[in-house]
Amino acid sequence: MRILLIEDDRSVSSYVSRGLTEAGHVCDVLGDGTDGLFQATRESYDVLVVDRMLPGLDGLSIVRALRAAGVKVPVLFLTAQGGIDDRVEGLEAGGDDYLTKPFAFAELLARVNALSRRPPVQDVKTVLRVADLELDMLRRQARRGGQNIDLLPKEFTLLEVLMRNEGRVVTRTMLLERVWDFHFDPKTSVVETHISRLRAKMDKPFEVTLLHTIKNAGYSLHAPR
């Protein structure tokens, strides 16, 4: 995947670009907002990672300009501001996701991966499948090996998010945002508790484990490799 990173902090950009390259991506780095906007319009990228505060032109203006020019490339904002309204501002300007510094590289990688393969239009699939696990979106029913699994509404949403990101790492923060709409860091094990309840229903009774914990990163749902 081709990724453009616009970030003026050299140590962050070299660390991130090295990590992305190790993960098999191609990463271009620019340290100036104006150069970044020029590069983003000239070349075609799969994902843009843009810092909010940049010399030349700030991140919000870059994305507004890109969207005004009809460039639809997914954008992940990075920010050190971390304010409660910054996320909303970023999304309103046309960003697709948002990450506050300091961040773990695993979090960044998970979000970049999720962005890159996000379907361009609303997913019309009514049944999600991973191995023998099925999620019927219309009847709101989970099934595994032909056996119905009763899930609470939030457990259903949790499983849906994991299945839509099949094979990719979904971090704890991503789950908090997408399943519970929590934009803060709870001090208790909310995610762990719900994952464990979900596992007890859709994984434990079966022979093959589908939901895996990725240490220091998050969770990943996939068929045995």
Place this chain on the structure above:
Amino acid sequence: MRLADLRRSTSFRLAIGVSLFILGAFVIAGGIGYVMMHRQLTIRQQARVTEVFASLEGVSLQNDEQDLIDAVTTRIAASPDRSTLYLLKDAQGELLVGNMPDVSLKPGWSIVEAGALGVQTDYPFRIFAGQTGDYWLIVGMTDADIDDFREIILGTFGWSAALALLAAIGAGTMLAAGMQRRLSRVGNTLNQVAHGDLAARLPVTPKGDDIDQIARSINEMLARLEAQVEALRQVSADIAHDLRTPLNRLRIRIEEAADKSASGQPIDEDLAAAITESETIDATFSALLRIAQIEAGARRERFAPIDLAAVLSDVAEVYGDVVEDAGMSLVRTVMDPAPILGDKDLLTQVFANLIENAIRHCAQGTIITCAITTDNRTVRATVADTGPGITPAERVNVLRRLYRLEKSRSTPGSGLGLSLVKAVADLHGAELVLSDAMPGLRVDLVFPKHGGSYDGLPSDDDV
């Protein structure tokens, strides 16, 4: 205060302007009074002349020349200072009697200078001449009275005008000086503020005039500014205090790791601990920033009509399993529909903080109760537990930033949870009440009720 300052001052110019205006009005009114009085005096003088003339005419009609001459002679004798002049001629133009030269006059009224009449005075004479029977009669009176009167009036008027003008300028100058002194004090205070003394306040007199009102507004503004700067200062102090300690721990960890690495020992454990430490620092920092932003109040722009019961129910549902795993139970009692204007994200975090506090600080077997009750004007959200509670003396302290009860030092947490709750409550105009749940801690948040429907349409009967 220098004279130049006074001359430039608005109030002094105003005083001078008003004085000149009053003087102008005085001159116009005085002028009209003078003209009218002068006319009245003239009419009276003429009446006196006419009266004398008529009385002599009455004598002349009796056709006794000697009687007429005697009458005129008597009158002449009664006016030795020649303030009244007479002249009587017969039909042939022969002078019969008179105390004035025989000047030729047309019949009717004339005004003749005293010099022409041989009288030593500055005042003119008002003279009536006419035929009475066969005789030519002249009666004249000096205008001295009128002119004296005029002089008195003009003198009085002039002096009083001059005095009034002096008084007006004097009073104006004093007022202007007083005003200028007050304004200078305002200016000096504002200068003090500009140089960083935010505690400076403008003097407010008991008069309550316009300057006092402005001073009061400025004082209120300064008080708010001071509070905000104080809040900022507090945040910096908090950051310095509560971030340097974990930063120090982080540094020690890294130094240890560096030592171990140099001697070939594994350092995985130290690095993992360092990451955890840096996450703690980040969490504290974000929470402080968040509270500061909430306290600044900008977030209020995003307020929308929401159902508080739905927010609390959602949070309680999220934490149900967590509470159960901790060996406690969470009970949702009353959940009235509760319309308020608010920020769903922040209120979600508030309820999450309250429930997490209960989970962290209470023992197994604790019952956590959530409820929403309403009356006509308010919506009350309650989160209570049956844990150890907080003593009344500590209840104020726990709302302070970074404050942690001694006994909870060992449990995780930044000491910012309740101060965030307090900040969000203040933002929503809600009252935060900590009380004894007997046993345990009871936290009440009392919001003003929102009269509108939940679909975001504003309504007329908003409370």
